[in-house]
Amino acid sequence: xxxxxxxxxxxxxxxxxxxxxxxxxxxxxxxxxxxxxxxxxxxxxxxxxxxxxxxxxxxxxxxxxxxxxxxxxxxxxxxxxxxxxxxxxxxxxxxxxxxxxxxxxxxxxxxxxxxxxxxxxxxxxxxxxxxxxxxxxxxxxxxxxxxxxxxxxxxxxxxxxxxxxxxxxxxxxxxxxxxxxxxxxxxxxxxxxxxxxxxxxxxxxxxxxxxxxxxxxxxxxxxxxxxxxxxxxxxxxxxxxxxxxxxxxxxxxxxxxxxxxxxxxxxxxxxxxxxxxxxxxxxxxxxxxxxxxxxxxxxxxxxxxxx
Numbered sequence: 001x002x003x004x005x006x007x008x009x010x011x012x013x014x015x016x017x018x019x020x021x022x023x024x025x026x027x028x029x030x031x032x033x034x035x036x037x038x039x040x041x042x043x044x045x046x047x048x049x050x051x052x053x054x055x056x057x058x059x060x061x062x063x064x065x066x067x068x069x070x071x072x073x074x075x076x077x078x079x080x081x082x083x084x085x086x087x088x089x090x091x092x093x094x095x096x097x098x099x100x101x102x103x104x105x106x107x108x109x110x111x112x113x114x115x116x117x118x119x120x121x122x123x124x125x126x127x128x129x130x131x132x133x134x135x136x137x138x139x140x141x142x143x144x145x146x147x148x149x150x151x152x153x154x155x156x157x158x159x160x161x162x163x164x165x166x167x168x169x170x171x172x173x174x175x176x177x178x179x180x181x182x183x184x185x186x187x188x189x190x191x192x193x194x195x196x197x198x199x200x201x202x203x204x205x206x207x208x209x210x211x212x213x214x215x216x217x218x219x220x221x222x223x224x225x226x227x228x229x230x231x232x233x234x235x236x237x238x239x240x241x242x243x244x245x246x247x248x249x250x251x252x253x254x255x256x257x258x259x260x261x262x263x264x265x266x267x268x269x270x271x272x273x274x275x276x277x278x279x280x281x282x283x284x285x286x287x288x289x290x291x292x293x294x295x296x297x298x299x300x301x302x303x304x305x306x307x
Contacts, residue, residue, distance in 0.1 A: 041304040048300025054293025058108045065106035073102040073259045092278035103259035110260045115240040118175045122182025123233045130190025131217045148184030164252040189232045193225040227305035234298035238291050245287050
């Protein structure tokens with residue numbers, strides 16, 4: 001066999017056994033090295049560490065909230081309603097005499113159950129949709145992209161309000177509505193990443209080995225687009241927290257007597273003009289700090305995966 005024929009045979013054999021060609025996906029060792037480098041970047045990132053500390057604090061409050069507060073967050077005491085912050089009531093009391101500090105700390109549980117669950121649902125569905133659309137392109141891409149554009153043309157808060165009005169407010173409904181609303185948004189991000197990956201040599205090698213399409217999508221392409229997916233998840237999580245608080249403020253989210261932060265603001269914002277600011281300010285600060293913490297984590301992840 002001639003030298004040229006031997007080289008051609010060797011190249012075909014490498015493609016069939018799955019060895020990446022030049023310009024293709026990273027080898028296994030290179031992939032592990034890249035992941036170690038990304039973890040090292042995160043460990044050195046002050047932005048990521050600060051965000052992780054803030055989010056970690058609220059996660060601890062969500063898990064161990066009742067053990068951290070001196071009073072029952074649901075127990076009312078009409079004789080001590082609207083007490084200003086003091087040594088006994090650190091954040092004061094609300095209009096029913098409930099301890100605001102206890103309600104703020106334990107209120108982290110509701111939002112840290114609903115928001116991550118809704119975001120995870122949207123991420124899973126959006127990732128699957130984005131993989132299919134980005135890989136097949138053609139008419140599948142055109143049809144699904146037009147549907148996504150139609151959904152995205154309507155403000156998210158309006159979609160949530162209309163859906164919860166029709167279905168009735170509940171935790172499960174909020175999770176489903178936000179998850180389905182986020183699906184086309186996340187799908188567009190995944191689609192953009194898949195469009196680049198599908199042209200690389202490791203995908204062509206998988207096709208030459210006659211691998212099934214689900215294997216190519218989930219075993220070959222998906223691991224290489226996990227960076228953008230993780231970043232998108234954290235960004236959408238921050239928006240989900242704010243959206244859930246907004247729905248609760250409007251009376252369509254988590255329902256009383258739950259110590260939800262948005263619900264606390266809804267129940268007491270009218271009292272600010274009378275000088276009773278504490279039942280509103282402290283839940284608002286809780287929402288703000290959690291959103292900032294998640295955004296800092298998202299910024300840290302973005303910096304790590306862009307390197």
